[in-house]
Amino acid sequence: MRLPLLLLVFSLCISFIVHAQSPRVSIKATVTDTAQNVLSSANVMLLIPGDSSLVTFSRTDKNGVFEFKNVKRQKYLVKVSFMGFLPLQELVTPEADGNIDMGNIQMKELNKDLMEVVIKTAKAPLSIRGDTVEYNANSFKVPPGSSVEDLLRKLPGMQVDQEGTITAQGQEVKRVTVDGKRFFGDDPKAATKNLPAEAISKVQVYNGQSEQSRITGIQDGKQEKTLNLELKDSHKKGGFGKATVGAGTEGRLEGKANYNRFNEKNQFSILGYGNNTNQSGMSWDDYQDFRGAQAANWGEDGNFGFSSRGGIFISSGGEGESLTIGPGMGGTNRGFTKNYGIGTNYNFEDKKTKFNVSYFYNQSDLDLLSFSQRRNILSNSTFLTNDQNTTDRFTGNHRGALRYENKIDSMNTLVILSNIRIGNGNTRYQSEQTFYKENDFISNESNASTLGSNHSLSMANTLIYSHKFKKKGRIVSFSGGYNINNSDDDTRQNSINNFYNGIAADDSTIVINQHNGTDSKRNQLKANAQYIEPLGKKFTWETFYNYSYRNEIVDRNVNDINDSGESRNNFLSRYYSNDITYNRLGSSIRYTFKGLNIMGGVAAQDLHLKGRFAYVQGGPEASRVDQSIFSWIPAVNLFYNMKSNKYLNINYIKNVFEPSIIDLQPIVDNSNPLFIREGNPDLLPTISHDLSASYNMFNPGNFSSFFIYLNYSSFDQQVVQSQIVDENLVTRYKPVNVNEGTQFYSYMGWGFPIIKTKITMNFNGGINQSSSPTPINGVINDTKGTGYSFGTRLDLTLSDRFTFYPSANWSINNTEYSINKTQNQKILNSRYTAEMNVKLPADIYFNSRFNYTIYENQSMDFNQHQPILNMSVYKVILKNKKGEIRFSTYDVFNKNKGITVNAYQNYTMTQQVNTLARYYMLSFTYNMKGMSASVRRKGF
Secondary structure (H helix, E strand, C coil), X not given: CHHHHHHHHHHHHHHHHHHHHCCEEEEEEEEEECCCCECCCCEEEEECCCCCCEEEEEECCCCCEEEEEEEEXXXXXXXXXXXXXXXXXXXXCCCCCCCEXXXXXXXXXXXXXXXXXXXXXXXXXEEEECCEEEXXXXXXXXXXXXXXXXXXXXXXXXXXXXXXXXXXXXXECCEEEECCEECCCCCHHHHHHHCEHHHEEEEEEEEEECHHHHHHCCCCCCEEEEEEEEECHHHCCCEEEEEEEEEEHHHCEEEEEEEEEECCCEEEEEEEEEECCCCCCCCHHHHHHHHCCCCCXXXXXXXXXXXXXXXXXXXXXXXXXXXXXXXXXXXXXXXXXXEEEEEEEEEEECXXXXXXXXXXXXXXXXXXXXXXXXXXXXXXXXXXXXXXEEEEEEEEEEEEEEEEEEECCCCEEEEEEEEEEEEEEEEEEEEEEEEECCCCCEEEEEEEEEEEEEEEEEEEEEEEEEEECCCCCCEEEEEEXXXXXXXXXXXXXXXXXXXXXXCHHHCEEXXXXXXXXXXXXXXXXXXXXXXXXXXXXXXXXXXXXXXXXEEEEEEEEEEEEECCEEEECCCCCEEEEEEEEEEEEEEEEEEEECCEEEEEEEEEEEEEEEEEEECCCCCCEEEEEEXXXXXXXXXXXXXXXXXXXXXXXXXXXXXXXXXXXXXXXXXXXXXXXXXXXXXXXXXXCEEXXXXXXXXXXXXXXXXXXXXXXXXXXXXXXXXXXXXXXXXXXXXXXXXXXECCCEEEEEEEEEEEEEECCCEEEEEEEEEEEEEEEEEECCEEEEEEXXXXXXXXXXXXXXXCCEEEEEEEEEEEEEEEECCCHHHCEEEEEEEEEEEEEEEECCCEEEEEEEEEEEEEEHXXXXXXXXXXXXXXEEEXXXXXXXXXXXXXXXXXXXXXXXXXXXXXXCEEEEEEECECCCEEEEEEEEEECCCCCCCCCCCC
């Protein structure tokens, strides 16, 4: 635990010693135009004359003055730029003694005669125009073969963590484009991890508009941090890419490649990978694809008006969410996986048309061994469950996406969207569970095995049409959509469940041997309309209508398997058909003036649930659900774009969540005799009140940033799972409505340069609180959670030969239970990370990544330390530095363990899984370079 802190302190000391050793000087001047008018907020950069590399930067103050303090005494190039004026640069040479006062620097206004001069002199390392920061990629050196991700780490005001998440100006980057076009959808990491740094000419960071604002031209106050990668001319006229193959100890193999071919109107990319090193790309979305999740919310959904999650994003629990025994999640730190994937992306864009189509296929084979210990909390006692299980799972997913936008003319725009996902998989799962009462008496045991397969098809299609009238600001828009989500599950389950009462005559055994087939079909039709009318220069009136109809049919057939074959289990089998109709009519007024954007509105929302249940298709109706839920939905939003890149956002909305159909079913599910569930047709909708506020500040003069985010939610009629635990530790679940329940979340970040372009410090922290009531054996257990987090990160980019990124994060999570305070939990997590890159002679490079994680839970007597160190050394070879040979060591200390410790509403759990530990890898990478800029080609 002390080692990472010592490394952090040592790195700071070294950097400041180096900084203090050489003599220092200050450089200042006043910037004016030729009429002696001061120019405030002009961009000023201090460069090394030889290669124009950036030393530091600043902006002139309100008096037109800039000053660079305590810089090394040497020759510099001072470059000044200001919108509408000819860029100016001067060479300064410090005298033996004293500081430099350049006096009055006069800038000339830009005209056509000076345009050619501007083009030749304007290639500065960075420029700032309003809220847009543009970096000249050539001014920031990275090793040959580096990815865009490596380049971003070198840019002032930007951070990239070890998972590849990008933060710019204190905010997470939500979208990355290439020459303004999408690259494999909206995944920011797709471009930054696969494109080479040498292909990039400029990196632009700005606040992007929401899709609705961009189409309608009406500012709605919604912004997302966007990063655009502008390609070099050499990479717009030919193909470029990278291919890597590697082999290692323990039979480890990996291969990955990408190829890109771009020009002014077309972009074509293809990538693929295969490995058995747990680099699966297995995200939560991929897992949901496999399960056949809803496809109603894939980015642009065509819904108009202010957001209300109930109804618009209608969701329902699938059969796979039942309490039958099933496998757990997979991931990069869980089990052993073999992974393969291939994808392609194509973009076309001209003045009127934008077209994007992409396809991606991935598959994963998971081998997982897991052991967990779970302590359930009752009003005056607890019981313990040990679970050891194994999972063998294959998943394969096809994903396709199409987006077509046509600007028919200056008044009309058409957008067509289509997304499709096809998934299939099979799973073999085995589990041994043992239940202990407080006196360590074994209450029951369960041995279970499951063999299942799944096929799913999901599709979301949306059409959006927008028409602008001659009156500026008057707009009418229409959209329609058709979504389908079908899945077919086939599962064979076998379990032996023993119940012990201490007397052999009273002991009992339940054997389950079943074949479960579930066929689910879901179809949804949507229609939306929006009318916007300007009311003067500052006010805008908006009215909208949203309609959705969804039909669901689920046919679940359960057969008991015995010596004579299979026989239908009418008690567990069921057939149901549901119709869900949603209507929402709303109106709002928006005020916009000098950066202030205020919206207030209300909507009338009606949700009708109609369900019919039977034990067999065509059989007599077992029960019915028929509910109409009417709600008034108020919404208020304030967005204030202050001067000097400061933003304030406050938002309130009421949300109504309809009960899921599976919770409304008045049918008992006892397919797992240890966990029995019963539906509740009398459920009411959950109502939440959500209030959020955020403030962001970014100073482009010194690249300091500050942001804070607050969110508070309260719940009425919240749907929770009540629990009745009997003397045999059999748990019976039933959804009920409870009042109360709150959530509070806060997060803060602050970043600033200690030495510009050399050392940057970042701090973050947050406080989270929640209150979650759950009925347990007729008594309300109010689980109160309080969490505190604090972190710091240091970015040291002292030179092109050495970079170092240490960080530390601490968190404390307290969980308190109202019914049994002796089980209160306090979980402490600490994480220390460091990444170091060193350039050695003869084009040899060294890289290391260190993760040191500490998990502590005193109440469970748990204290786990896990240091993970990855190291690699590589040499650049071949003509034009196209090749790379790398030797890597993963998990040097052989300490990688998949461990999690958590506290939930009425139980705590510790889990450990097998996972990939130490191995060695030798790999070769070949970089395909772009064509020379002088080569001219048409098309591809």
